[in-house]
Amino acid sequence: MSSNPPPVSNNAAAVAGAGSAVTAAAPTFSPLYQQIKALIIQSLQSGEWKPGELIPSEVELANRFKVSQGTVRKAIDEMSAENLVVRRQGKGTFVATHHEARAHFRFLRLMPDIGEAHAGESRIIEVKRLRASADVARLLDIKSADSVIFIKRVMSFDGVPTILEEIWLPGIIFKGLTAERLIDYKGPMYGLFETEFGTHMIHAAEKIRAVPAGAEECALLQVADATPLLSVERVSFTYGNKPVEVRRGLYVTDRHHYQNELN
Amino acid sequence: MSSNPPPVSNNAAAVAGAGSAVTAAAPTFSPLYQQIKALIIQSLQSGEWKPGELIPSEVELANRFKVSQGTVRKAIDEMSAENLVVRRQGKGTFVATHHEARAHFRFLRLMPDIGEAHAGESRIIEVKRLRASADVARLLDIKSADSVIFIKRVMSFDGVPTILEEIWLPGIIFKGLTAERLIDYKGPMYGLFETEFGTHMIHAAEKIRAVPAGAEECALLQVADATPLLSVERVSFTYGNKPVEVRRGLYVTDRHHYQNELN
DNA sequence: AAGTGGTCTAGACCACTTT
DNA sequence: AAGTGGTCTAGACCACTTC
DSSP: OOSSSOOSOOOGGGGSSSSOOSSSOOOOOHHHHHHHHHHHHHHHHSSSSSSTOOEEOHHHHHHHTOOOOHHHHHHHHHHHTTTTTEEEETTEEOOOOOSHHHHHHHSEEEEEEESSOOOOOOEEEEEEEEEOOHHHHHHHHHHHEEEEEEEEEEEEEETTEEEEEEEEEEEESSOOOOHHHHHHOOOHHHHHHHHHOOOEEEEEEEEEEEEOOOOHHHHHHHHOOOOOEEEEEEEEEETTTTTEEEEEEEOOSEEEEEEEEEE | OOOOOOSOOOOGGTTSSOOOOSSSOOOOOOOOHHHHHHHHHHHHTTTTSSSOOOEOOOOHHHHTSSSSSSHHHHHHHHHHHHSSEEEETEEEEEEOOSHHHHTTTOOOOOOSSSOOOOOOOOEEEEEEEEOOOOHHHHHHOOOTTOEEEEEEEEEEETTTEEEEEEEEEEESSTOOOOOHHHHHHOOOOOHHHHHHHHOOOOEEEEEEEEEEOHHHHHHTTTOOTTOHHHHHHEEEEETEEEEEEEEEEEEEEEEEEEEEOOH
């Protein structure tokens, strides 16, 4: 640590229970590189560096935070592992964005049984504003009856309708989202969310079930009544693990499958 | 690199195309820590350190391989991230094992909708030897008609039959596996594979679909005909990414769901 | 007190990209 | 040539566990 007082506390525990030796207070200690990581994430969250942009080099950040390059490096290493940033040797470190081929299939795990995965065609069925149900409000961490934007769409692959999705978004964040903007936008929906509404999804949790197709699903997905469908309920999160999207997808899985790696 | 010649090549590319300056041969270069990692994995594979056992300390390994502790550290860091080993501060680094609470749910993603996840009861329906079908042989990377061991079982949670599984194992590796040993064994099946057959699973790939229950599924899982079930096809791998298990599970998902995190 | 992994530093050199 | 991330080293100190 040398003699220079660091601008970030290196040991928060030193402040705690200075008198009581036995029952020390819960040590809220966190290593320097974690604090640096938190600071960098704050800058991402505040929009100081936007998705796709270059962030300062490791030496620059080391100077800014008055720590060694190795410490900044370890912070960014973790962020890279969490897909928050992308490192490119010789070029720099970039904020992760959904406007990239590599990101397109991170949140879409449905793969064709044969052939290569490719982007499908999206058909918007309905976009409207409504009041959050108790369930959706709980998942989005908003108040019941708060305004939400509801989207219903069908995705097709090679002309075959395969995914029926319902999406709920907090009205406050996605104010002004209309069917036109969704239809006009070329590229993945998360790219639109990121560019037009400043909301970048960093991770999601899914619950998967097998359910029978109902009347509406049969009509929109062109399957027989009670055909087994994959039900995928997703909650997506942005910086700070804030939930900002609830999605319920119904997948036709006779020519596709949900691919998952267990590590 | 100092002046001491390292026992592991620090730059394999130096050997290649020594004469041709323009079209250099494909540089099979790999960083030192990756080579160290590969060596450690070889030792795991050869059984030098068995699951649950303590591996040599970082300083010891650094001395053995004549590299710095930091290089060993980076190798083990990656292995820890891949769940090949578990680090315990003050104690040492241990080979990962399936005989631990934390490992029990790494390969079982089916969670109860309400309440805590807990181990279910396994009922063995059938164990027999047979010849590998073309499909199974391809997935296990063995020859068609090679001997495989086939297991059929039902898992129940709180007395409710929930999972019907069929498992195919290479006969060569799992020679001597009988219904009795499966029934007598307390604990997870992968723990038995590890302890009794020296085969530790390190990761798996799953393909998930929704399918209708057939006659046999209805009988064994006590569901109505054509009830939608989650079909989970899994191939599991041991050290060196060698496939050693094919598994097909059918999950009842009215009180459970398959949980997945997208990162 | 000794041994282990965990953090932090400072400096060197390499590989890759851009100017 | 200059700047970036990637690798490797050597040494210090901290936190945790065991003796």
